[in-house]
Amino acid sequence: MNLLNISSPHATRPGNTGTVMLTVLAALIPGIAVLSYFFGPGHLIQICLASATALLCEAAILYVRKKPILFYLTDYSALLTAVLLAISLPPYAPYWVTIVATLFAIIIAKHLYGGLGQNPFNPAMIGFALVLVSFPVEMTTSWSAPSALLNSSISIQDALRYIFLSRETIDAITMATPLDLYKHQVEIATATEIYQDPIFHGPNSDASIALGWQWVNFAFLLGGAFLLWKKIFTWHVPVSLLISLSLLSLFIGWDSDSYVPLSLHLFAGATMLGAFFIATDPVTASTTPLGKLIYGAGIGILIYVIRTWGAYPDAVAFAVLLMNFCAPLIDQYSQPRTYGHKKAVRGLAKKD
Amino acid sequence: MNMHHYTLHDFKGGIHPEQNKSQSTGQDISTAGIPKILILPISQHIGAPAVPLVKVGDVVLKGQVIAQGEDFVSCNLHAPTSGVISAISEAPVPNQSGMQDTCIQITTDGNDSWPPIKGLDNYLDAEPQALIEAISQAGISGMGGAGFPTHVKASIPASKIDTLIINAAECEPYITSDDALMRENAADIIKGIEILQAILKPQQCYIGIEDNKPEAIKALQDALKENKDDTHGIHVVVIPTKYPSGGEKQLIQILTGLEVPVAGLPADIGIVCQNIGTVRAIFQAVALGRPLISRITTITGDTVAHPQNFEVLLGTPVQYLLEQAGCDQNKIQRLIMGGPMMGFTITDNQIPVTKTSNCIIAATHNELADPAMEQACIRCGMCTQACPAQLLPQQLLWFAKSSNLDQAQAHNISDCIECGACSYVCPSNIPLVQYYRFAKGEIKQAKADKQSSEQAKLRFDTRNARLEREEAEKAEKRKARAEAAAKKQAAKKDAPPTEDATAAASDPAAELKGLKQKVLASQTRVDKARERLSMAQEQNLDTAGALQLGLDKQIEKLAIAQKNLEQANS
Amino acid sequence: MLLILISIVALVILALIFGAVLGFAAVRFKVEGNPIVDQLDALLPQTQCGQCSHPGCRPYAQAIADGLDGINKCPPGGESTIAAIADLLGVDPEPLDAEHGEEKDVKLVAVIREDECIGCTKCIQACPVDAILGAAKQMHTVISDECTGCDLCVEPCPVDCIDMLPVTKPMQSWHWPKPVAAQLIITDKG
């Protein structure tokens, strides 16, 4: 009889980090499905490309760092980073954009900081931001129009060609994203005029929503709700993010003749993906309950500010990265009040 | 009984681990019997160890005091059955460290003979002091886990207490000993509570019990109904099942909404908490005069064929109990004393049941899996959600891992109750509690070191002051003597010398002896120095030069000493 | 010309205002610190063994404060003490100066073999913290709680009856070590 001698607790909940990551991946499926339905197979190809790059790169780094490769690969964190990155990128971005973004995310943003759990910035968003500022042309001209607006849907061959071979005829299928369009149009036109653009119309409706995009956002919202129900993360970040974004939009941008309306803010960009899958990345977010509220609200505000007054039509990546900077500070100053204490601790201990 | 509605106050955090209680509640409590040998650690409670009153070979009767708590915060220990003291020695005791402690070993004779015992008559009218004395004599300490001497808690002035809380939550998985006790002995428990009420005179008394024990709740309520007087103010409060609602601090929070202040006691907010098992022991001690010699212990786990609750004599080795319950001891992978959340593993099945052993889990590998390899903390915050003390376990982990004790302390690591909720939920399988235990231990050690270094400094300074003072006194005396001598001289000059000057030394013999000793000591020192030198030379150390110098000096000193001695001799 | 004059005046005024603010802050938020010697002394282990070649810890603290001695001369304190002093003084930690002795990893305590003691009081005189009890020609004994393990009493004993034994830790002061899995991950960081 060889009895174990270990510290309590002896019971633990089954599962590990890999389970958490896989659950998040599973929650992404509806979003990805809707994306592909409306925008063709581009995202699926990007996902495969980014995943392969990420896994190979991660394995190579683990090898160099002399760490058990399989043990770390099966935490699926590299895979999740790759998938999040791939669905943030425009579906028909050239392959090298995706590869550069993924490599940068895994090598610089993750492993140079010490690997999973140590990275201060969201790796997927670092990769995204890098290619956004480095290759603006490719990044802004690779969003396809929703399939309903195209004569024929995009075949896999076409998609592969656009991504890997030639971008010659890509103009035929791409168009500006609705947020981009609205932002530029609103300077010269009224809301009613802008809504004339087919992208703001479902085939038979004329609501102020973006074709296809609302369903994409809805699908990500669904996935997020699933994760909330599975208690993978708490409600704090997404809710405070959406509330702060909505409030700003209602107070500042109530006039849809001069500002992007709330419905587009919530359902036309990467808002739901950002709120439920990117801002909630545990490693880089705030971890205290109060801190999460502040963190989420900060992202919401930044999204609104950058979308409205900044140079970029969508802003989730920059908003998240900027708040990543603040997360450690927020954590220090938002500690909960410990049981039995009169006041919560604020900040780090003073040295004396 | 009037129905009360209680506003329950939830506590933050908490988890819902699998209960695993039903296995051991199928049977009534049975008596485990008398093993051949009982092993009784003298320290089964918090406070000073009890001092043995018996010698090896003494014959003891059941219930006889065999070790006495001499300090106020200590507990008596009684012989659980009759027999002969066969050893008083170090033996493995229930403890995380696996270290040994002094135990009194009794070889039982099977007669199980009591000396005559008698409880207090009309105990409810007795003076509180007499009741406390009876509790103290019976050697009762908290039976829920911590083992704090009960008479100490009972001695809190009644004026300070307005609420008595009886902890019947039993929130840890697997454990059902309190449950079984309540089902079968509810009446005793109520009487025990009445005794505590007579001592502490609280305004209200709550029995906090989780809603997963419907039979026990019913039994308690029935027992209360039987009680003729329904103004006794005892209320059975059913609380939702959530771990760790049975933690003293958490139960207080649930029932009253108050928090025990940091570094304080429940008494600071007018509350005393007692475990249900303790209450029964109080009843037995006061009403029947029966000391604490047995307890209810759950034997459970997948290797046990008949998981059940036993009435166990204190000191019964775990192995004996496992045999009684039909356990396949070869299959045991992990043997736990206490629950799966806060209990500790034992590696020796001869370890005895003590006053605090509420449960023994003999688990297989499948039941409680080996700890998985630790992954990196992903800061998911699940631990923060689970922590009932409202700490930030992931921050504490960070500080404990880097041995940053200052920051760990600043983040209130000392308020961690080690409930294990955080480790339970952690997806990265980090043994968080062990990290905290490590950090807490280091902090404690650092504090102790600091204290002893301060003490040393104080003693050093005092000694220096003393030496200075002595030096000053000597100088004073010398001066006085010189003055006296001068006076004498002056006087001598006046008067003609009458006698030869007295010898310089008052006692030549003593001086001679002293000198001899000096020579001897000097000799040893020379020898030692030689030895060291030759050793250094052999090993070719570069300290040889210095040692040579030292030796020369010693030899010189020896020569002087010898010369002195010769002079004195001649 | 006027422009220059105005800017100079403005600058002077600004300088005065900021100066006043800074001066006020310096007075108002002054940190009442212990004299450096006290702080140093608090970091030393107070073993009072003299291995640093000073008669006790405080004189050594004084010597460090006066810049007369290095910070790496105290063997009982070892690396952790050196690190703490370096941190306090804002200098780089140095390795322990081996000339003064080596850091022991177990705490020692002096124990007198009492039947061999001749009661010479030599050890009492040597003990820097008065941790030895006894009178002339009577058996001596060490109060082990007060002994700092400094070793100073061993040498003077004429009959060599003092042993330095490792302190046995009571069960209560045992605590869990740092989990090993973490070390595994740290070491394979490589």
Ligand code: SF4
């Ligand atoms: S539950 Fe585990 S992985 Fe999550 S934050 Fe806490 S310690 Fe880190």
Ligand code: SF4
């Ligand atoms: S073990 Fe400590 S830190 Fe972890 S949940 Fe319990 S009280 Fe909180």
Ligand code: SF4
């Ligand atoms: S070497 Fe000895 S006397 Fe000197 S500082 Fe260290 S402990 Fe004190």
